[in-house]
Amino acid sequence: RMSPPAVHRVAVVGGGIGGLALARALVRKGIDAHVYEQAPSFSSTAGAGFILQPNGSACLQAIGVPRDEIEQIVHPLRDVTLIGGAGRLLARSNAFGDMQRRYAQPLGGALRAELVDVLAHPLAAEHRIHWASRVVAVAQDDEGVTATLETGERVRADILIGADGVHSQIAYAIDAAHERLLRESPRPGGYRFQPALGTNSYEHERVFYGVILDADLPFRHEELGNPHTLLEELSHGEFISYGLGRGRDERSADGGPCRALMWMQTVREAGDYKARDEWTAARDPARANDALRAFIARSPFHDDHPIREAAERTARGRLSSFPISARAHRDVWHHGRICLLGDAAHATLPYTAQGLNMSIEDAVVLADVLADADASGSPVHAAFAAYTRVRHARTKACVAQAEANAALLRSRAALLDRWRDSLLGAVVSGGVLQYAFNAQIEGCPVDIQSARAA
Template sequence: MANILIAGGGIGGLAAALGLAGRGHRVTVLERREEFTELGAGIQLGPNAFHALDLLGVGAQVRDRAVYIDELRLMDGTTDEPIASMPLTCDYRTRFGNPYAVVQRCDVYEPLLEGCRRHPRIELRGGRSVVGYEQRGQGSGEVTAVLADGERLTGAALIGADGIRSAVRRQLVGDGEPRISGHTIYRTVVPVEQVPQELRWNTVTLWAGPKWHFVHYPIGGGAFLNLAATRDDGTQVAVVGRPAEREHVLATFPELGETARRLLELGRDWKSWVLCDRDPVDVWTDGRVALLGDAAHPMLQYAAQGACQALEDAVVLAESLDCCEDTVVQRLEKYSAARRERTARTQLVAREIGRRLYHPAGELARERNALLTSLSAEEMYDEVAWLHGADFV
């Protein structure tokens, strides 16, 4: 079996390492940070994510940490009136074969990391930033990862799982900086004991308003409430994790209704990001190099599928590379072909969800409300079946 290099030790990179090692390959994960850690607060996991986690051998560990919510709930953020909800309990789980849950990012990352650390065919190397790669042609049988300090490591394949500003993608695709969405998101986490009892809902609740929305849900086994408020403010300057004053956050959402404002006011240590993504591309491979996760298909958070799609990538990549070294190039092309259409659709749907479901005003908002209220639970399941189902493998 082959020696495979992975640039990036996030959720996607570790998932790929587990999947590939499970197929008999030796894997070296190269992470730019000295320590293998995962930053960030809450994420949502659809049934498709749990299906992938099960295939990677860590589904049980993630389930032990997850919060299984009762419904996805859309509210009018200015009037406090309900718009629609999608139940996520018995019928939903029967339909899709797995639950829908919310977790802290570390609740996914740490089981993957522990699985990699235990696996005899996986080597984790921190402080190794991949800045590019070299190939002498597809017939050479190898690719070389070039590190920031000048070190060169050679393997049968290189997987670029190094995020939205991927150095591997920069060389492979060359499409410049990410697309700035013009949406600023403010995030914080609140201990649940600070949340009034009547507001401790076991739901993902989204309050929608004109050019803004506010979402919250429990994480950390129910010990915390994750808050995220987004404003379509047109900004075109990238921001990553900048501290934001509480007064500024509250002033950014003056139209919030009474209940939503009570929840927003619970936040203290806010940080802000300007959301970015990229347009879908048809080319994910270059000989023995392929992209995965945000390096391949970075998307806005509005479909709650970024981590889910990276986990799917890892499973399909491992299945595609169940082979010997002399077919790696063809197998990577097979992986890319299997994933491009689905992930491109998810990227574009995520953009549309922000525009058409979360941020419309006036007549467009009334049309949204009429459409959603006309759907039964089963019809809602039909709408998300292509995304939440397990038929990606």
């Protein structure tokens, strides 16, 4: 039985976008929140780009991030251009431009590290982020939760939130289906984590992420150099590129602010990999560069495929690569005083433009229900249940859409490829893409119009 004392101190495990957004939201509501991140320090080059959607922008403003800071790191997108095999133009749409006019919120490409910096800065100033703090065990009782760090230090909090991603270790402490992957810790009632994948599935697919600096300079590939276009090329995996904002840290050759460009290429691969190696391997540019060169050499890309120029122009140290893993959408997000957020609960394959935005929405909703519980003295488990009720169906639909998109994009048969190209061309040019984007945004827990007015 868990008693219902007020929520005064919250431990957030994971210093990604979702965890930092939650900490910002909680502190804004007067709750003492601290983030525990396994990385040794903040890196301005870690991670890739993402598309910040109007719902994500509205939620960031709702937790106190100024709109001008968001606009500083986001490069506006207007068009979607779809290219099929042999460089054939399939469709072009002004979908993002229409969304800009409809919602009047920042919408475009940004570096993950830039948003991490924006979210982390005020938290770090108050010493609320604890680097090199890998949580290896948790235990809970009627009064709170104890997290044990790899260093042996123990952290005590009223509740603990697992925002530690697709390979969430915190999930093992709350999911009865993972009991076989747990062994008891030295403390009664606690668990020590095993380095296992749990219900994750390796998708036999790898993704390369690269960042091109000085993207204002001319490109040989006309579409690749279009500053306001999301380019998608479908031959031999999926290639996507889009512009990134003139960031807070990026500098051009002459020392001034630069516009960057992010590109992504998926590739099917055989074999297996070790999950514990992924966290460091993704941050090994030399290893990723060798793998990318080998992939391009063995793949029959046409001469004008954008991957060729993108690989040539990728900035030193700005290439990463890691396997794609999926986690089934979880039905159980919380147990006692422990709850999940973001990819730990609903990891989304990289085939929609909403995964990270869903994590920001989670942070807004969870902070609201916890603040209400703190004010009313309601039980913690009731607050977690309310959060799950609000978020479960919406995130499940997002995960399902990503899986459907993945099935279509991963087709290998020549006949199916031609059918796929025709279908996707019609989706992009016929307004279906616009409808799908709007449908995802309309369920935002924040009133987008109110956020715009504010």
